[in-house]
Amino acid sequence: AASRATNHQPPATSHPDWENPEWCIAKLREHLERIGSPGEVEATLPGCWRVRYRLPETPPMISIVVPTRDAVALLRQCVESVLEKSTYPRFEILVVDNQSSDPETLAYFETISANPAVRVLRYDQPFNYSAINNFAAREAKGEVLCLLNNDTQVISPDWLEEMMGQLLQEGVGAVGA
Numbered sequence: 001a002a003s004r005a006t007n008h009q010p011p012a013t014s015h016p017d018w019e020n021p022e023w024c025i026a027k028l029r030e031h032l033e034r035i036g037s038p039g040e041v042e043a044t045l046p047g048c049w050r051v052r053y054r055l056p057e058t059p060p061m062i063s064i065v066v067p068t069r070d071a072v073a074l075l076r077q078c079v080e081s082v083l084e085k086s087t088y089p090r091f092e093i094l095v096v097d098n099q100s101s102d103p104e105t106l107a108y109f110e111t112i113s114a115n116p117a118v119r120v121l122r123y124d125q126p127f128n129y130s131a132i133n134n135f136a137a138r139e140a141k142g143e144v145l146c147l148l149n150n151d152t153q154v155i156s157p158d159w160l161e162e163m164m165g166q167l168l169q170e171g172v173g174a175v176g177a
Contacts, residue, residue: 024049037169053165060168062091062160063142067123067132068150069098072105079112081154088160091146093118094136098127 017023021043028041028049039053064082068075075095082093093112097120100106109120121139123132133147144167146160156162159177166175 021049035170039165052162053169055161055164055168059088059090059161059164060144061142062088062144062146062164063136063140064091064093064146064148065096065133065136065140066093066148066150067096067098067129067136068100068105069127070100070102070105071150072102072108074151075105076108077153078148078150079118082148083115083117085154085157086160087157088164090142091117091160092141094140095120096123096132096136097121098123098125098132 025041025043028051032039032041032051037053039051042050042052044050066075066078079093079095082091095109095112095118097109100109112118113120119139121136123135125131133145137145144164146163163175163177166172
């Protein structure tokens with residue numbers, strides 16, 4: 001077998017300015033401008049940077065789908081953390097009840113239904129996670145779906161902004177946290 005010599009050089013693995021955080025941030029900003037993705041760049045850990053993409057003036061409505069069955073303590077923590085901590089301006093919560101029977105859970109459904117940002121949907125079929133989410137998607141008013149388990153809790157107020165910023169980038173169809 002014959003071998004061919006090439007002049008291919010491996011990519012540079014170091015650059016003298018890479019140690020300079022201001023230079024790196026400037027280069028990332030230039031890149032964002034070049035590709036037409038407005039965003040802010042910030043330093044996080046040494047040698048690491050974070051891009052926060054800007055959202056449109058009127059960001060898309062997000063429908064947050066939360067399937068549940070009983071487990072009111074988990075559901076309460078989830079829903080209240082979304083309502084109290086989220087800073088995203090346009091969302092609805094669709095709590096999908098999959099045959100709950102616990103009186104405390106049923107009473108909680110009544111309580112949260114009074115909030116205009118929350119709707120409780122009844123799914124009276126055997127448990128099927130995909131079918132439940134598809135049912136809720138048909139009822140959703142949002143342009144974007146967020147599938148959220150009832151055992152989650154919001155800890156970062158800008159969680160929806162962060163995911164939406166990623167989702168709105170060219171070629172992105174789904175985002176996971």
